[in-house]
Amino acid sequence: MIATRSLMIRVDRAWKFANTRSPRTIQLLDSFQGFLNTSIVDCNNKVKTKTMDCVWRRSCAASSSQHDVEAEAEKHFVDKGKSNKIGSHSAKVEVPASLLRFVKGKGGSVQKEIEEEIGVKLIFPSSKRENGIVIEGASAESVKEASNKIQVIIEEAVKSPNLDYSHFISLPLAIHPDLVDKLTDFQNSVLGNLGCGQSGNGGAPLKSDLGIDRSIFIKPKLFHLTVLMLKLWNNERVVKATEVLQRVSSKVVNALENRPVYVRLKGLECMRGSMAKARVLYTPVEVIGGEDLLLHACQIITEAYAEAGLVLEKDARQKLKLHGTVMNAKHRKRTDRRKISDSFDARGIVKQYGSKDWGKYLIREAHLSQRFVYDENGYYHCCTSIPFPKNS
Incomplete structure (x- = not known):
């Protein structure tokens, strides 16, 4: 009550200053004074009324201006309106x-x-x-x-496809330095970066209209086989996913009959589109002496994630095709405002490397890998991993 009367006195002082000012100033102060009168009545009737904390500047010719008075009055009505919108x-x-x-x-x-x-x-x-x-x-x-x-x-x-996959189960192959070197040489040869300024497609220089640039090549240190794609959008789901992979570790080893798994990578094939308008170029995977065993082990992993509710139904139903991607137009980086091409001409590349033998490699482990985050070795960040059988 005392605070309200004190504020009324300050308004009276402001009135003295505003009498010779603009009609806008007088209008604002008149409305504000009416609000205070209502508040005093409410207080006398012991009705709880919310009022704002407002510091009214003392107005005088030496220290204030018409702008100051109008600004303070405007501040009251803006703040009062906001407080009324906040729900209980x-x-x-x-x-x-x-x-x-x-x-x-x-x-x-x-x-x-x-x-x-x-x-x-x-x-x-x-x-x-x-x-x-x-x-x-x-x-x-x-x-x-x-x-x-x-x-x-x-x-x-x-x-929705608008939310990208955040994690995936991978079988890392970039752990083999000789394979990384072969993939690096392949990229340099295709791009003509061996010092001769020529490409590896029959000796002819690459043309921009082929849609080939370094960004569509898979980085050699990231080379892997994909088992399952996941959308883990919070930490709780990531923790749950790590627990699932650890829980099936022994089942995976049993499915592999405790035998080491070797794969051979040979040739190049187009997965999406024609060779002239390829979207994905990959090397097929041949499992040496136990393809069914490896596919069974991967199926155990997929089913465990499906039971835990961590994989989309459509991804759980998808038939697994083990392959090593070497080029993907989806990864193309935008260099200007022109439309990004979703394909590239792979005919020259396949002609040169279509029967290339990339080598035989041991699969040592399965990772829960995080996309777009990388460890010190250059591979995807490993959230957790389970070992595969070692050499017998």
């Missing part, structure tokens, strides 16, 4: 950083739709270290409805 109910929904963009939408379109349709306010985290969205609403029902809406968006995003 709130909840925090855990949303991993990789999925926040789906809830926000392009230009905030999805967020705006939820807020306007349900009548809530969504507060996104201010830093990448936070992974939750705060929902504020006027009722518990509206907050719950918004939470359910967000969960549906997340479920749809996970199944």
